[in-house]
Amino acid sequence: MSQKQSRWLLGELPTLLNEGVIDGGAADRLRQHYESAAGKSRNWALTVFGILGGTLVGLGIILLLAHNWADLSRAARTVLAFSPLAASLILTGWILRSGKDSAAWREGGGAFWMLSIGAAIALVAQTYHIPGDAGRFALTWMLLSLPVIYLLNATGPALAYLAGMTFWAVDAQEGGGHALLFWPLAALILPHIVTAARENAYASRPVVLFWGIALALCVAIGVTLEKVLPGLWIIVYGSLFAGLYLAGEFWFGDAPSFWQKPFQVVGSIGGMVLAFMLTYEWPWEEIGWHYYRHGAAYHGFAASLDYALAAALPVTAIALLVSAVRRGKPHALFLGALPILAVLGYALVAQTNQETGALALFNLYVFIVGIGQLVRGFRSRNIGTVNAGLLIVFALILLRFFDEDLGFVFRGVVFVLLGAAFLVVNLVLARRKGATS
C-alpha cells in the first residue's frame, strides 16, 4: 500500500469508528500498523540520504586530495592520507558503541569508510609516484574494504565491492593474466546476501543485491572465460541467461513487481539479445579449433573453468526447465529452450562447418518466442506481454528485411508467405468467432 493510501485510511478511521463499522481495538491496531508502514518509508529516505551524504563527502575528499597540494611536505601528506581513514574508524567505533544501528548510520558510515580507504591508498600512491596499475589498486582497495560490509552490515559497500572486483577481473584479463580468483573473492559477500534475504527476499536490500549479482554475473562470466574453444561462449551465455530467468522464476516467482524480479529481467532481456545475435552469421563463423589466446596470455588451467561452465550451466538450466514445466509453467519453455538450441546450433556448425542450419534454427526460435508471447498476452489480457511479443516479432522482421546476406527473392517469398499465413489465420478466427456469436 502506498503512503498516500495509508494516510487516507488513517484519515478514515475516526469516521469508521463513529459509524460503528470497527471497534476501538481494531482502530488502534489499524493505526499502529499503517503508522509503522509510513515510518518505514521515512527510514528508507533517511538511509538513501545517509548513503548520498557518506558517498559525497568521501568522493569530495578524494577529489581534494587528487588536486595534489605539491607545496605540502611528505610528512604532511601522510597525515592527510590517514585522517579521513582515522575519522571513519572513529565514526564506526562510535556507531558500534552507541548502538546507532539504523540503516542510515550503517550505510552512510559504510560508504564513507570504504571511500576513505581508497583515498588513503590513492594519496600514498600519488605522493610516491607509484606506477599506475588500476587493477591492483582496485584489488587492494576492495580487499581492505570487505570487512566494512560485515562490521556495519551495509549493502552499499557490498555492491561497490562486487563492482570493484568485476573491474579488477576485466583489468587482469585484459593485461594478459587470468581472473579465476574473481569467483572465490566475489563469493565472500554471499553470507551478507543470505543474511539480508533471510527475512524477506523482496525487501529493498536483498533486491538491490540481487540486481548487482545478476549484472556482475553477466560481465564476469564473459571476462573470466579463457576462451580456448571459440564459440563456446554461445553455450555458456545461452545457459546463463536461461538459468538466470528460470532460477528467478523458481525462487522468486511470486515477486510482485518488475523491479523485484532482477534475475527474470536480466535473464530474459539478455537471452533475447543473444538470440537476435545468433540470427547473424558472425558468432557462428568462429566455431572451430582456433585459439584466441596464445603464448604467455594462454593459461591452460584457467580454461578448465570454460569447460566446467559449458557443462554445468546447460545441465542446471535444463534441470530448472524440467522442474518449471512439471510445476505447470509451460511458458518457461520459451527462454528455457535457449541452452538446448545453443548446444544444437554449436554441434551443427562444428559438424557441418555451415552456418545455415544454426541461422534458420535461431530465426525460427525468435519468431516462435515472439508469436508465443503475443498469444500468451492476448489470452491473459496482459498488455505488457503483448507488447514484448510485438517488439520481438517486429524487430526480427525489420532485421531480416535489411539483411543483405539473404537474396531479395528469398526474402520476398518468405515475407509474402508469412503475411499470407497471418491473414489466413485471422480469417479463420474471425469466421469461427462469427459462427459462435
Add this chain to the structure above:
Amino acid sequence: MKTKWIWILFLAVAAIQLAVPASMILKREHALDHGTVFKFRTAPVDPYDAFRGRYVALSLEARSAPVELDQDFEHNEKVYALLAEDAEGFAYFSGVRRQCPAAEPYLRTRLNYVSGTNASLRQPFDRFYMDENEAPAAERAYWQNSARSNQNAYVQVRIEKGFCVIEDLYVGETPIREYLAQNPSPRPR
C-alpha cells in the same frame, strides 16, 4: 560475548587498514633514504587519473636491454635488469638476469617480450603526479625546452635492492616545479 568479538574484529580490521598504507609509505621512505641515485632520460606527457589526480606520464628512453639468444625468457617473467650509466651519467639497462645479481646495481621488473637479442622491459615507473594546474604546464615546458636543445628531461630515482622510488623530475638541470616557477605559464604550442 558477541559484542566483544565484534570489537576484537573491528580493532583487527582497523589495524590492517592503517598498516597497509603505512607499510607502503615506510618501504618507500627507506628506499629514498638509503637507495642509490639513478637518472633516466624521459619524455613527459599529461594524462589524468580521477582518483589520484593529474600526473605526467613518463616515457623512458631506456626501455630495453640486451639478452643472449639462447635465453628462453617468457612474457611477463620477473627479471632483474642490470643498471649502468652512460658517459653523460644517465642510466640504461645493460643486461637481464633471472637470479638476483650479487654486486651490480639492478632493478626488479618484468619482461614484455624478447625480439632477437633485445628484451623489452616493463617500465618500473611510469607517472609523476603533479598539481592539477602544473601538469599540463609541465608537458608544455618539456616540449618547448626539447625543441630548443636536445631532449633533456630526466627523472631521478632512488633504487634500493631493486626497488625503485621516484625522487624528482628535471627539465634541463632544474627540478620541474622550480622550472615552472622560473618560466611561468609557457604558451601552448
